[in-house]
Amino acid sequence: MLVFVTVGSTRFDALVQAVLSDRVLAALSQAGCTAVVVQCGNSHFAHTHSIQNGETLNTQQQNVTIEMYKFKPSLDSDYERADMVISHAGSGTILDVLRLGKPLIVVPNPTLLDNHQEELATALEELGHLRSSTVPGLARTIEEFDRAAIVEFPPLDPSRFRRLLDEEMGF
Amino acid sequence: MAFSLSVLAIFWLLCVACILRIFSLLPAQKSSGRVRVSNNTSTTRKLAVFLGSGGHTSEAIALLSSLDFTRFSPRIYIVSDGDNLSAQKARDLESKKCASSSGNNFAVLTIPRARRVHQSLFSIPLTAFWSLSRCMQLVTLSPLLSSSSSQPFADVLILNGPGTCLSLCIAVYVSKFIGCPAPRLIYVESFARVRSLSLSGKLLRPLVDRFVVQWPQPLADGGRGDSFGWLV
Numbered sequence: 140m141l142v143f144v145t146v147g148s149t150r151f152d153a154l155v156q157a158v159l160s161d162r163v164l165a166a167l168s169q170a171g172c173t174a175v176v177v178q179c180g181n182s183h184f185a186h187t188h189s190i191q192n193g194e195t196l197n198t199q200q201q202n203v204t205i206e207m208y209k210f211k212p213s214l215d216s217d218y219e220r221a222d223m224v225i226s227h228a229g230s231g232t233i234l235d236v237l238r239l240g241k242p243l244i245v246v247p248n249p250t251l252l253d254n255h256q257e258e259l260a261t262a263l264e265e266l267g268h269l270r271s272s273t274v275p276g277l278a279r280t281i282e283e284f285d286r287a288a289i290v291e292f293p294p295l296d297p298s299r300f301r302r303l304l305d306e307e308m309g310f
Numbered sequence: 311m312a313f314s315l316s317v318l319a320i321f322w323l324l325c326v327a328c329i330l331r332i333f334s335l336l337p338a339q340k341s342s343g344r345v346r347v348s349n350n351t352s353t354t355r356k357l358a359v360f361l362g363s364g365g366h367t368s369e370a371i372a373l374l375s376s377l378d379f380t381r382f383s384p385r386i387y388i389v390s391d392g393d394n395l396s397a398q399k400a401r402d403l404e405s406k407k408c409a410s411s412s413g414n415n416f417a418v419l420t421i422p423r424a425r426r427v428h429q430s431l432f433s434i435p436l437t438a439f440w441s442l443s444r445c446m447q448l449v450t451l452s453p454l455l456s457s458s459s460s461q462p463f464a465d466v467l468i469l470n471g472p473g474t475c476l477s478l479c480i481a482v483y484v485s486k487f488i489g490c491p492a493p494r495l496i497y498v499e500s501f502a503r504v505r506s507l508s509l510s511g512k513l514l515r516p517l518v519d520r521f522v523v524q525w526p527q528p529l530a531d532g533g534r535g536d537s538f539g540w541l542v
Binding site for chain 2: 148229230231234255256258259261262293295296297298299300301303304305307308310
């Protein structure tokens with residue numbers, strides 16, 4: 140099983156550090172994960188210097204192979220090959236991952252000033268589409284993650300906006 | 311004395327007239343705008359959309375992907391200066407939607423940003439003014455100068471934030487103020503706003519013809535707007 144971790148276009152030091160901790164990697168390994176791919180953006184962590192110039196770093200820890208890089212023009216191929224995604228709670232990432240039908244754990248960034256990322260994560264968790272976790276609670280959320288309990292996210296319904304605009308324009 | 315008094319009186323009369331004019335242009339605050347009689351008999355509508363970068367662009371592209379492009383033609387994509395990613399997403403959408411039809415009928419136009427990320431506060435008025443003047447050139451001036459001056463720059467303008475879209479909204483109001491044809495304004499609040507409106511949402515809510523949110527809770531205050539569930 141391959142797990143893809145993404146922090147989006149900025150940085151999320153605490154999430155990257157947590158994912159690389161023995162506690163979280165052990166939980167992932169326990170859940171059947173053999174490989175982790177981390178898109179770490181501009182986050183600061185132990186291996187920051189080795190991927191400074193756009194390199195990919197490959198390492199191994201707790202029987203899990205780890206691949207790390209900063210950015211890619213598109214994350215689509217990483218979403219595609221992942222069996223599960225752990226991400227920041229940005230709405231774009233959430234939509235991309237849920238529309239692909241991949242199991243998703245989101246970790247809202249507590250250092251962001253506005254907390255509407257957390258509102259979105261909570262609202263979607265209440266509907267059963269994903270699990271929301273804190274940074275310290277990540278290992279536990281992975282251990283308790285129940286794939287069967289996830290409610291499938293509905294596909295985009297194009298008729299809603301189409302009807303609104305057709306009506307507005309007198310069609 | 312009498313002269314200066316009459317100048318003052320005229321000045322105040324003009325001010326009051328302007329304010330009354332602006333109020334007359336505001337959309338009805340209670341009606342949702344659902345009933346609309348269109349006198350446009352053409353079979354297509356010119357559509358403009360602002361791509362506000364990042365998540366705003368992704369959502370705007372998803373909204374447009376829902377539409378029938380044979381009805382909404384041509385399409386104008388407005389992007390911020392230097393936002394090549396949004397321009398590329400617009401082109402990708404066009405090639406995806408119009409793969410079968412011959413000749414894509416769209417344009418990508420750029421406007422300066424009203425406020426750059428991390429810009430110092432005191433220089434904002436300057437860049438905001440520059441952004442507004444370019445928006446006015448696009449929305450107000452260019453239709454006046456074109457051969458078919460009875461046509462607005464677009465029939466409908468879709469906005470979903472962030473700040474720069476306020477410049478476009480103001481430019482549309484300048485068109486309305488001087489009695490020129492102007493596009494219908496539709497604002498769609500982000501999928502990310504579950505409980506409260508964004509700043510651009512709050513500012514544009516009383517100004518746009520149609521205000522749409524994707525979660526019901528931001529409308530719990532009883533203010534104007536519609537919710538049809540998720541649109542992206």
